[in-house]
Amino acid sequence: MKLVIANKCYSSWSLRPWLLMRHFGIAFEEVQVPFGPTFDDPAWKAQIARYTPAGKVPALVDGDITVWESLAIIDYLADTHPELPIWPRERAARAMARAMAAEMHAGFAALRGACPMNLGKKFPARDYGPAVARDVVRIAVAWREARERFGAGGPFLFGAFSAADAMYAPVVTRLETYSFPVDASTRAYMDAILDLPAFRAWRKEALAEPWIVAEDEVDAEPIANYRSSA
Incomplete structure (x- = not known):
């Protein structure tokens, strides 16, 4: 399976299935497509369109099956891995x-x-x-x-x-x-x-990323900056 994600520093929706798959030991190939300067960047949209009709991350590609949206991906993983307690058993x-x-x-x-x-x-x-x-x-x-x-x-x-x-x-x-x-x-x-x-x-890899997305940088002075490139 391939999991298509964006920046680990900013992409909350990418985090959700990645975290679940990593925690439960579900093997996958990570495909990272970093955001462009804006979320509507045409070049980024074109790259993502190769993997998902929604034009957003994340997307899970399992052979000829593509699943997009975090919650749908999680449900698909629960269906394909019934041995794992992805949802509570009770x-x-x-x-x-x-x-x-x-x-x-x-x-x-x-x-x-x-x-x-x-x-x-x-x-x-x-x-x-x-x-x-x-x-x-x-x-x-x-x-x-x-x-x-x-x-x-x-x-x-x-x-x-x-x-x-x-x-x-x-x-x-x-x-x-x-x-x-x-x-x-x-x-x-x-x-x-x-x-x-x-x-x-995930966080360790996020802090090593070089990319800054202005749209996710709020207009406030931080009390801590964890990224040397930021």
Whole structure:
């Protein structure tokens, strides 16, 4: 299988299936197509169109099958690797995990718009407005409910790492990058994601990238800059 991704520093949607595949040991060839100077760059769009009709990353190519969109890729991997606990095994936990993953896929536009994923920098806390604050509160509540109901077996949302954690991993990075104040439960979950070996591998490679995408660089002075090229 080939997994087509963009910049590891910025591409939150690329991170999701990559993290899941790396964590579960699913073999794949990584095909990285770095973003152009803008997300609408024609040259970048032309390269991506070779792999997916959606013209976006990520895309999974498995022989003559192409799957695009992170959540669809994750479901395809669950179908093709039923031996792996990609979704929680227990029915109630699996139902909640799927609902949370779908909510992440379709929601939290305010947070995603105001605070793009950027693994290369850390910014001081600031007020991003009521819509972003509501998104952060909802995310924390959902994480806490999953942990309280199904998290007894480990540090992740449903105990062991699952597709739900892969879907929310980029949110963890946003809360970290933009210094959102969080409670102890949320902090513990964030630390579990940030310490996951697969995530550490992604972040190491992200920080070594030379590319800067202006559209994902917010207009604020960072308190830390982790990339020597930035």
